[in-house]
Amino acid sequence: MSDVSWSEVEKEIARAAFEKAYEREIAVLIEEVRTQVTSLAELEDLWRLNDFLSARRHDVDGKYDYRYAVLVFVFSRLVKEGWLQIEELDGLEQTKLSKIAALSRM
């Protein structure tokens, strides 16, 4: 299975792309939290922030799964959500790239 077989070069590209997406998403998340905090006025706002963080934590923890067996799916999601451009995966096998591109449009 080409999905689970990654060359050393592919692994380097994958790792760099993965970390780039991760850093982008975290930076945006931190900005979102800062914005929410500027308008904190009452207890309900705090609990809303708490719920927001719990949901994002669940989401981020599940999404950034760096196992080669699932990485094509992880990348397709990151592309779909805009954290990664498909071009940033240039250098991966064409079969992987096609699959990622196709899945990202679903």
Next chain:
Amino acid sequence: MSDVSWSEVEKEIARAAFEKAYEREIAVLIEEVRTQVTSLAELEDLWRLNDFLSARRHDVDGKYDYRYAVLVFVFSRLVKEGWLQIEELDGLEQTKLSKIAALSRM
């Protein structure tokens, strides 16, 4: 039981003191969150904030229990923690005040 029997005047005093303590604690909590957010740098900081909010929510939800049967205990805790001064309960029956003061020193 004097603990569960509150005159109308006592109820007014109790309600005002309860709300004052609540507002103080929430204001401090919001300040704490603002401070934590200024130093947000990485994902772990966000999850630490999430844990902090979850713990405070549990604590605050349990503490502010406005039932006359438990109000003496609630007030003793608020005094002990510094959210309320015992003098702000002036006007309550002496038996209640003594009990609150004694419990708050435990």
